[in-house]
Amino acid sequence: xxxAIAYSDVEVxxxxxxxAFPVRRVDLVRYAGASGDFNPIxxxxxxxxxxxxxxxxxxxxxxxxxxGRLVTDWAGDPGALVEYxxxxxxxxxxxxxxxxxxxxxxGVVKEKLDGNRVRIALTARSGGAKVLARSTAVVRLA
Amino acid sequence: MAINRDLVGREYRSPQPYEVTRGKIxxxxxxxxxxxxxxxxxxxxxxxxxxxxxxxxxxxxxxxMEGMSQAVVDPELGLDFSMVVHGDQSFAYRRPLHAGxxxxxxxRVASVSALxxxxxxxxxxxxxxxxxxxxVTAVNMLVVRGGAAAxxxxxxxxxxxxxxxx
Numbered sequence: 001x002x003x004a005i006a007y008s009d010v011e012v013x014x015x016x017x018x019x020a021f022p023v024r025r026v027d028l029v030r031y032a033g034a035s036g037d038f039n040p041i042x043x044x045x046x047x048x049x050x051x052x053x054x055x056x057x058x059x060x061x062x063x064x065x066x067x068g069r070l071v072t073d074w075a076g077d078p079g080a081l082v083e084y085x086x087x088x089x090x091x092x093x094x095x096x097x098x099x100x101x102x103x104x105x106x107g108v109v110k111e112k113l114d115g116n117r118v119r120i121a122l123t124a125r126s127g128g129a130k131v132l133a134r135s136t137a138v139v140r141l142a
Numbered sequence: 143m144a145i146n147r148d149l150v151g152r153e154y155r156s157p158q159p160y161e162v163t164r165g166k167i168x169x170x171x172x173x174x175x176x177x178x179x180x181x182x183x184x185x186x187x188x189x190x191x192x193x194x195x196x197x198x199x200x201x202x203x204x205x206x207m208e209g210m211s212q213a214v215v216d217p218e219l220g221l222d223f224s225m226v227v228h229g230d231q232s233f234a235y236r237r238p239l240h241a242g243x244x245x246x247x248x249x250r251v252a253s254v255s256a257l258x259x260x261x262x263x264x265x266x267x268x269x270x271x272x273x274x275x276x277x278v279t280a281v282n283m284l285v286v287r288g289g290a291a292a293x294x295x296x297x298x299x300x301x302x303x304x305x306x307x308x
Binding site: 002062065072 | 172173176200204211227230237
């Protein structure tokens, strides 16, 4: 494990620069195949609407993966992530067009822990809604 | 349909061990758009101290889906997958998964509860190598939306009310 960020260079309040991740229908189809989650609410507009959703919604796990990239790219080593939890507070609604939706992720260091670990609070928004809330990652820094 | 509370504690074992391969890691990393070379380049992974390429942090969802697939078809549990949205998810790692790991997953029904018109089903999946080494525990809370087709609030509204649901 070789994180690029040093524990001593990080303080409580250190912000991880915000990033935007696109989510298109094709991304959901590809993710369904790779993950094995073929729930039709992630690809069938007919099914999604029939169960009361506004439209096809992204897999929560796809959104979780995008938010995780904010932390692992920052740390410089995905293996440095030791704990990761998210709460899906609203769905990411993905229209059937070439643009799709956008998920904007930000993070801030909330706590310095022993063993060179830090706890990072993550927030993600899409279409004006907070799609990840009370979400945290614990990462072991250099 | 209500989730059967009597099934708390029931375990679903992976029918066979899951072999983590370089090809599957590459496919998953591409699907999430993550270009980190530790997922695809063995030399880079070794320079970071790993025995082989490692899997992205959310990769264990694949093994978790195996357990959930068994839960979905368990007639005693009474789960309607199309009414399921994901409430929350966590992973606690001992170490990253890497290519070459052969993993057995035991998924346990940890709890069932009601919230508003919805039901919350928590599944806990413990993943160990066939040698018995614990690698990661994944906890997955599912929201089974109640009666949306009968005119209950749509998920986005329900989510705003309850602070939970996708």
